[in-house]
Amino acid sequence: MDKLIHLILLSAGLVSIAGGLEENFALKGTATQSSTLLNWVAQKAVDGVRYGSVEADHCSTTPVVSNPWWRLxxxxxxxxxxxxxxxxxxxCPEFTTGVEIRIGDSLDNNGNNNPICxxxxxxxxxxxxxxxxxxxxxxxxNLAMxxxxxxxxxxxxxVYGKFLGQRKRTFLRLKMSSSGDVAAESDKILHQLQSALGLNTSDVKLSWTQRPEKEEEEKADRGSCVKHL
Structure with missing residues (x-):
């Protein structure tokens, strides 16, 4: 059975600059959230104002929903x-209690599968x-509940830290034969790709942007992986 895998290669010369608490990088970003209560939009949480005179002008809020999240x-x-x-x-401190702070490059599950800080x-x-x-x-x-x-x-x-730089993307299509379940063996496939390409684990990290799903035998499984330099 042939399996089709899309491989995304991201490469960059990383440029580091002084970080510390001198620059709040959140002010450069764009925000969204799972849903919005009235005009309490997500972007108001990165407007540079911690506490304004009118909360609705400077805070974001979702309605009462299951599994609310906010993403920068x-x-x-x-x-x-x-x-x-x-x-x-x-x-209402409970509206910000028990929030998972997650950081990463993936948008799987709206970014809520990234590692927890x-x-x-x-x-x-x-x-x-x-x-x-x-x-x-x-x-x-991501901030998720x-x-x-x-x-x-x-x-x-x-958000404070160090700027790493932009990364160029090159899209490749790989066709491979496999008698196994690509979805179940996805981590093993990444490891084999890394070894086959001779990539140093200290410099490169391979990860799926969207894990391949198990499909019927006559269909091609599709997925994407990312190479970070």
Missing amino acids: DLLDYYEIDTVIIAPKPSC AVTSGITIHVPVSYSCGAMDGRYV PGQTTHLTICEVE
Whole structure:
């Protein structure tokens, strides 16, 4: 049986600049969320104002929904050291408690499958909280509340670290024969590709942007993997 796999190669000369807390990279990004309550849009959580005089002018909020999430697209690739979250100043710390902070390059499950930096706890009103992410690489910063049915309210998100640079993309199509289940063997396939290409694991990370699904035998499985240099 032939399996068709799409391989995306991302290459870049990484350019590092001083990070620290000098520049809030969140201000350069665009935000979206699972749904929006009235005019409390996602972008208001990255407007540079932690606490304005009118909450609705500077905070984002979802309605009461299951598994609410908010996502920041930094538009470039960063090594993220610190994420600061400013909760609602007037009430309701539970609307920002138990939030998973996830950082990565994948948009699987709206970005909510990326690695976890931290989970918020001990939230009090009008007090921004800083979380250390230990230099996690990624383009997307997600705030998600899986398993909860509630509002997700954020008055500001700040992101600090180091700029890594833009990455060029080259799209390749690979045709391969396999008698196994590509979906079940997806991680093994990435490892074999990395070995076959002679890629150094200290410089390159291969990952699926969308894992291949198990399909009927006569159909081609499709997936994508990303090579980070």
